[in-house]
Amino acid sequence: MRKTKSAILDAVHSTAKGLHRAGVMDQVTLREFDRLCLPPIAPLEPAQIKQIREASRVSQAVFAALLNTSLSTVQKWEIGQKRPTGTALKLLHLVQERGLKAVA
């Protein structure tokens, strides 16, 4: 049914199907299983975003350029006027965990 992505995921997935057959998992869970398997991306507080940038020792302008966003946007993130979501949040977490080299 599924093309092999990784042996681990396949094993976990087939286990899940077994659990579903046994009535332990409901349909929704099975349907969104792969998605739910991924660790949730927590929102970032304005201060945290500023910390992430300052840990990289770059200005707001350079940080914005590296993330391919606008200076205005980075500023609003750090002030809390706008909250990064989706891909922006994902990118910030990457920098937080792996440093600027992860995106440069």
Next chain:
Amino acid sequence: MRKTKSAILDAVHSTAKGLHRAGVMDQVTLREFDRLCLPPIAPLEPAQIKQIREASRVSQAVFAALLNTSLSTVQKWEIGQKRPTGTALKLLHLVQERGLKAVA
């Protein structure tokens, strides 16, 4: 004046200031120098986005989860109904160049 980010950037930057002193560079160029130094992120065509995902051998749903975006958004990208910009575009380029491991 500036805290050391990297020896290379510092060297280039001081060179730029020299050029500016000589009147070769104008103010705007100097002001946005760091930003303009970075390679521009080209927009991605719908077909390209689909290729990037399929090269990773994941479904739209899983791809969306990995990028921390919605299934609906990935679908619209691939159909051309919406064009990814900013951080979304940056993230897609990362996957294109380094594979899913760059974001997983």
Next chain:
DNA sequence: GCCATATATAGCACTTAGTGCTATATAGTG
């Protein structure tokens, strides 16, 4: 001291990406 610049905060107004929803279609599996 003065002047220019880099940096950061603040506020305004606009556009559209992103989201969520439902419906439809197809291919694959028990």
Next chain:
DNA sequence: CACTATATAGCACTAAGTGCTATATATGGC
């Protein structure tokens, strides 16, 4: 056949993202 995964399509809403200007401060060169 019944169920599911996958993908396309369309509708409507919200808020992120963008761009702009103004202000403030710190720093460096003259």
